[in-house]
Amino acid sequence: MSNRLESLLACPLPIDDDAIVQMAHGGGGRKMANLIERLFLPAFNSPALSALGDGAVVEVGGERLAFSTDTFVVSPPFFPGGDIGSLAIHGTANDLAVCGAEPIGFSVGLVLEEGFAIDQLRRIIASLADASAAIGAPILTGDTKVVERGKGDSVYINTSGIGRMRPGVNVAPDRAVAGDVVLVSGPVGDHGIAVMAARNGIEFETTLHSDSAPVLPLVRALLDVAPETKAMRDPTRGGLATALCEIADASRAGIRIDEAAVPVRPEVRAACEVLGFDPLYVACEGRFLAIVPPHRAEAALDALRATADGETACRIGEVVADDPGRVVLRTRIGSHRRLDRLSGEQLPRIC
Amino acid sequence: MSNRLESLLACPLPIDDDAIVQMAHGGGGRKMANLIERLFLPAFNSPALSALGDGAVVEVGGERLAFSTDTFVVSPPFFPGGDIGSLAIHGTANDLAVCGAEPIGFSVGLVLEEGFAIDQLRRIIASLADASAAIGAPILTGDTKVVERGKGDSVYINTSGIGRMRPGVNVAPDRAVAGDVVLVSGPVGDHGIAVMAARNGIEFETTLHSDSAPVLPLVRALLDVAPETKAMRDPTRGGLATALCEIADASRAGIRIDEAAVPVRPEVRAACEVLGFDPLYVACEGRFLAIVPPHRAEAALDALRATADGETACRIGEVVADDPGRVVLRTRIGSHRRLDRLSGEQLPRIC
Numbered sequence: 028m029s030n031r032l033e034s035l036l037a038c039p040l041p042i043d044d045d046a047i048v049q050m051a052h053g054g055g056g057r058k059m060a061n062l063i064e065r066l067f068l069p070a071f072n073s074p075a076l077s078a079l080g081d082g083a084v085v086e087v088g089g090e091r092l093a094f095s096t097d098t099f100v101v102s103p104p105f106f107p108g109g110d111i112g113s114l115a116i117h118g119t120a121n122d123l124a125v126c127g128a129e130p131i132g133f134s135v136g137l138v139l140e141e142g143f144a145i146d147q148l149r150r151i152i153a154s155l156a157d158a159s160a161a162i163g164a165p166i167l168t169g170d171t172k173v174v175e176r177g178k179g180d181s182v183y184i185n186t187s188g189i190g191r192m193r194p195g196v197n198v199a200p201d202r203a204v205a206g207d208v209v210l211v212s213g214p215v216g217d218h219g220i221a222v223m224a225a226r227n228g229i230e231f232e233t234t235l236h237s238d239s240a241p242v243l244p245l246v247r248a249l250l251d252v253a254p255e256t257k258a259m260r261d262p263t264r265g266g267l268a269t270a271l272c273e274i275a276d277a278s279r280a281g282i283r284i285d286e287a288a289v290p291v292r293p294e295v296r297a298a299c300e301v302l303g304f305d306p307l308y309v310a311c312e313g314r315f316l317a318i319v320p321p322h323r324a325e326a327a328l329d330a331l332r333a334t335a336d337g338e339t340a341c342r343i344g345e346v347v348a349d350d351p352g353r354v355v356l357r358t359r360i361g362s363h364r365r366l367d368r369l370s371g372e373q374l375p376r377i378c
Numbered sequence: 379m380s381n382r383l384e385s386l387l388a389c390p391l392p393i394d395d396d397a398i399v400q401m402a403h404g405g406g407g408r409k410m411a412n413l414i415e416r417l418f419l420p421a422f423n424s425p426a427l428s429a430l431g432d433g434a435v436v437e438v439g440g441e442r443l444a445f446s447t448d449t450f451v452v453s454p455p456f457f458p459g460g461d462i463g464s465l466a467i468h469g470t471a472n473d474l475a476v477c478g479a480e481p482i483g484f485s486v487g488l489v490l491e492e493g494f495a496i497d498q499l500r501r502i503i504a505s506l507a508d509a510s511a512a513i514g515a516p517i518l519t520g521d522t523k524v525v526e527r528g529k530g531d532s533v534y535i536n537t538s539g540i541g542r543m544r545p546g547v548n549v550a551p552d553r554a555v556a557g558d559v560v561l562v563s564g565p566v567g568d569h570g571i572a573v574m575a576a577r578n579g580i581e582f583e584t585t586l587h588s589d590s591a592p593v594l595p596l597v598r599a600l601l602d603v604a605p606e607t608k609a610m611r612d613p614t615r616g617g618l619a620t621a622l623c624e625i626a627d628a629s630r631a632g633i634r635i636d637e638a639a640v641p642v643r644p645e646v647r648a649a650c651e652v653l654g655f656d657p658l659y660v661a662c663e664g665r666f667l668a669i670v671p672p673h674r675a676e677a678a679l680d681a682l683r684a685t686a687d688g689e690t691a692c693r694i695g696e697v698v699a700d701d702p703g704r705v706v707l708r709t710r711i712g713s714h715r716r717l718d719r720l721s722g723e724q725l726p727r728i729c
Contacts, residue, residue, distance in 0.1 A: 048494040053524030062522065066500060070507040073516040075483070083518035085482055087542065088439025096485035096538055100523045131436055132426070134447035136536045138489070143399040149417060156421040165424040167434035171413065172451045172534075173404030174727065180529040185487045185521075187447055187538035191438065376525065 055264025055310075056369030079277065080199060081122035081260065084192060091192035093128035095119055098136075098185040102376040104151065106225040108217075108236030109312075111184055112154030117239050117312055118263065118378060119188040120162050124246040125259035125315050127198045128190030130164035135186055137171045140179035151182060162241050164188070195254050200277035202257040207346040208324040209282060210317045212245050212331055213238065213339050214290040215267045216309035219374050220298045235294050240313030245337045248330040253323035261315045263378055265369040266308040270316060271354045272368045281350035284366070286358045288343045307356075308369050310377045318346060406615025406661075407720030430628065431550060432473035432611065435543060442543035444479035446470055449487075449536040453727040455502065457576040459568075459587030460663075462535055463505030468590050468663055469614065469729060470539040471513050475597040476610035476666050478549045479541030481515035486537055488522045491530035502533060513592050515539070546605050551628035553608040558697040559675040560633060561668045563596050563682055564589065564690050565641040566618045567660035570725050571649045586645050591664030596688045599681040604674035612666045614729055616720040617659040621667060622705045623719045632701035635717070637709045639694045658707075659720050661728045669697060 051058040068077050075083040082095030097118045104111040116133060123130050135155060139148065159166050217238040224235060242261060250256060258278070262270040267289065275282045291299075291306045299306045313336065319327045324342060331340035354366040402409040419428050426434035433446030448469045455462040467484060474481045486506060490499065510517050568589040575586060593612060601607060609629070613621040618640065626633045642650075642657045650657045664687065670678045675693060682691035705717040 046496055048490045048492055048496065048499065048524055050492055050524050050526065052490065053522055059522060063520075066496075066503055067520065067522075070500075070503045071510075071517045071520075072507070073483075073518065075516065075518040076520060080519075083483070083485075085518065085540075087443055087482070087540075088441030090439030092438055092443070092540070094483070094485060094518055094538075094540055096487045096519055096536070097521045098487040098489055098523050098536060100489060100525050100529075131438070132424075132434070132445070134434075134445060134538050136447045136449040136487075136538075138449055138451060138534055139399045139403065141399055141401055145397055145399065145417075148399065149421075152417055152421045156423070159422075165426065166422045167424065167426040167436065167445055168431075168447055169414075169418065169422075169427060170448045170536075171404055171410060171418075172449050172727075173399055173401050174451050174531065174534075175401065177528055178451075178531040180525065183489055183523075183525075183534070185447070185449060185536035185538075187445075187485050187487075187536075189436075189438075189443070189445055189540060376523075 050375045051371045054369060054373065054375065055269055056371065060368060080126055082126045084126065093123050093126040093190040093192055095122040096185065096187040097122060098183060099378055100183050100376050101222060101378050102180060103225055104181050106222045106237055107234055108221055109239035110151060110154050111182060112151035113158040114239050114312060114378065115184040115186045116155055116158035117241055119186040121242045121261040123188050123190040124243045125261050127196035128192050130162055130188055130190045132165045132167035133159055133186050133188045135166050135169040135184060138179055138183040139171065139173045140181055141173055141176045143181050162243060193250060196250055198256055198259050200258050200274045203274050203278040203280045203318045203346045205280060205346050205348040206321050207257055207318045208321055208342055209344040210319060210327060210340060211267065211314060211343050212242065212337050213314050214292045215262065215311050215314060216291060216295045216306040218312040219309035219377050220295050222377050223374055231294055231298065233294060238311055238313035240336060242313060242315045245331055245334050246315065248334050249317060249327050252330045253319050253327040255323060256317055256319050258318040259315050263310045263312060266310055267316065268307040268366045269368045272366065274318060275352050275354050279351045281347040282344060282354045283347050284344035284354060284356050286356050288341060290339050290341060304373060307366065308373055312378060401726045402722045405720060405724065405726065406620055407722065411719060431477055433477045435477065444474050444477040444541040444543055446473040447536065447538040448473060449534060450729055451534050451727050452573060452729050453531060454576055455532050457573045457588055458585050459572055460590035461502060461505050462533060463502035464509040465590050465663060465729065466535040466537045467506055467509035468592055470537040472593045472612040474539050474541040475594045476612050478547035479543050481513055481539055481541040483515045483518035484510055484537050484539045486517050486520040486535060489530055489534040490522065490524045491532055492524055492527045494532050513594060544601060547601055549607055549610050551609050551625045554625050554629040554631045554669045554697045556631060556697050556699040557672050558608055558669045559672055559693055560695040561670060561678060561691060562665060562694050563593065563688050564665050565643045566613065566662050566665060567642060567646045567657040569663040570660035570728050571646050573728050574725055582645055582649065584645060589662055589664035591687060593664060593666045596682055596685050597666065599685045600668055600678050603681045604670050604678040606674060607668055607670050609669040610666050614661050614663060617661055618667065619658040619717045620719045623717065625669060626703050626705050630702045632698040633695060633705045634698050635695035635705060635707050637707050639692060641690050641692060655724060658717065659724055663729060
């Protein structure tokens, strides 16, 4: 037995006193953060991993290369506005984009369940192909595994991606400082509610579509006018609130958010009210938030609003000197409440 | 609906007339090749993917970067000689190595089944960490998903890897020409039989261990003395025979193999006889085969045999002008028979 293995076994760190994996360990919130911080990071002992960005950055041939991975287990695999194929490309492409990288290409690792219909697989493959073609970055390599019935769920897809970091751009979750402005590129929560509705057969008066889309055109527009952008994040599992908490935590700065300023579609808000969800914690798959220095905020907003998906981009708050490491929400009625990371599991298998 | 999607749906290519995914679609043999060639390659339309190497090679900053992915669904996750954690690193590291690359680092994507024991997860994480540390390439980025009980099987792991291509090395499955020599780095079939025994609780007189290990030290030793090496392959799913078929097929050359020269441990041979397997089709996870020009064959063998895992490296055959695209076995009794790709599924979920 290796020394490393021995020491890990000899000194088990408590993981919320949980002896078994629970759905919330994959929920993007506090339990997942515990798993990562107490188990994965000490074992892997990797500075790139410990930076906890949406991807890692390494030097290759004098260029900075971004590298990111994501496995998609969304249920159901087809939903209004997308499917697991397009989502798997958008998800990883967006992770690269918010690292400040231009995607070079993707890998695709399929886990197929025995009995899955080849016709459905064909649709998903076409969707993967279309999404990667739209981004202009090919699928470079792949792998296919099949598991027995009852050992999977139709199809799971891992995509990893590599990208060239944009010269002069240096975004990281620990770079927010007091005075910076918090922008969001569009309404939040559409993806989570659309998938949840598809899963449960819930009908809305108007069909709500996932926001699954590449954020790359918006990120390019932003960085063209605000290359000093401090941090970017795509708020997937755990939603906008959790992404903000991660930035506040990493930079030890306070973040103040105006509840009234956060764009939420009326149908998403209505669904959240009925279902008891907070839209600030519902996953997006085609939005991002950016922390920009104050003198670039107006130019950044103008640039985002000039893009096809960014018309409703807006300023939702600012980084402050008070409350270091915390996110505080100014509610519609003028009170203040702390936003914490998602605790437990709100919507399992949303991505 | 996109044009690409429409055309794919309108003109469904037959995939062995199968309407649903079968275990054999993941077996590494003919059914998997059909799925890749008839469904994935036309849809993805990607030259790097169509090259069907163990990884893709792209240019970054004037350097050649190798990129590979593999998902591991081995059952059981712990077996003599390894576990799914070490296997997931060795598998992707070996894919990079046989591309001619030095690994830079890995991504790890976990799919955990609800209820999986955290203690077992801890062992697997330590094993991933140990294996990557032994190779000297860190885990750079990761992702964790959790699926409900009965929608997974303890743990599935995707690893993707990036590596720097060794300058001056250019290996590809289509480069074999008549006169080249076929080498294998060690005995074949240990991994498949060890996992199969662990799965079924079969006891051998001596414990058979998986060969799961990094081939990087052996590949380095080989390429130091034979940088003109034409092709390398790690014979995982589908075994040695399928890997040889892929090279014969890609290079449109014939390959002649001496059955008596192929190293197989007596206990593996005995297990195969009892179980009705052909050791030439049983997966290895720490071996590789190399196609080298004849004037480098002796030096290459000497170099391999001087490494810790390569003492039994040997010459097993040669590339010939006859039988283009085919692999022919000279049997122990002097007859000849054609070796084809694995058809159907021999040992499911072996990696």
